[in-house]
Amino acid sequence: NAGVTQTPKFQVLKTGQSMTLQCAQDMNHEYMSWYRQDPGMGLRLIHYSVGAGITDQGEVPNGYNVSRSTTEDFPLRLLSAAPSQTSVYFCASSYGPGIEKLFFGSGTQLSVL
Amino acid sequence: GENVEQHPSTLSVQEGDSAVIKCTYSDSASNYFPWYKQELGKRPQLIIDIRSNVGEKKDQRIAVTLNKTAKHFSLHITETQPEDSAVYFCAARPTGFQKLVFGTGTRLLVSP
Numbered sequence: 001n002a003g004v005t006q007t008p009k010f011q012v013l014k015t016g017q018s019m020t021l022q023c024a025q026d027m028n029h030e031y032m033s034w035y036r037q038d039p040g041m042g043l044r045l046i047h048y049s050v051g052a053g054i055t056d057q058g059e060v061p062n063g064y065n066v067s068r069s070t071t072e073d074f075p076l077r078l079l080s081a082a083p084s085q086t087s088v089y090f091c092a093s094s095y096g097p098g099i100e101k102l103f104f105g106s107g108t109q110l111s112v113l
Numbered sequence: 114g115e116n117v118e119q120h121p122s123t124l125s126v127q128e129g130d131s132a133v134i135k136c137t138y139s140d141s142a143s144n145y146f147p148w149y150k151q152e153l154g155k156r157p158q159l160i161i162d163i164r165s166n167v168g169e170k171k172d173q174r175i176a177v178t179l180n181k182t183a184k185h186f187s188l189h190i191t192e193t194q195p196e197d198s199a200v201y202f203c204a205a206r207p208t209g210f211q212k213l214v215f216g217t218g219t220r221l222l223v224s225p
Binding site: 031033035040041042043044045048050056058059090098099100101102104105106107 | 157158204
């Protein structure tokens, strides 16, 4: 099993550009989520999904969009990139809705100029 | 909503010493408290967790204690080794919510 796979690993955007961060898992996990990690601020939840067709907002959803058309994939879309979205983004999945034992992807380092 | 505070932000110890990291949470209904370890440039990984109906849990050199009355929980690492050097995050899961709220992290440095 590959686990949780994120692409790309690094990305540089200009302000106003849009892009999609990809996340895929091959563990048949129902729960998937996106976090951003900023220095001194820990991991903050952006959006999450408890199954295909179901998504909900986390702590910092503004400027991001998600969809869950399949169990395996959970892409994160930046609608109009801003410098404040410069961060490391992690996708994470879990077998059940209880979120016990999150499996994280390797992360995407995003810089917005 | 739930708020998790974590202290200290940095912790330096000598190899063989013990290390303790503390977290407090605000929502008394939170019922699950995991700890994640993140080595430099790597992804966070679960190292231990505890549910609200348990006061203490051990796994070899690491242990977690929970005080529901005071709303705080702690990670204890004994006989620290250089490979324990990493950032450690605590988290809490509010009841009825399918999300984890993380603390801000503790950078642990174990010197040989």
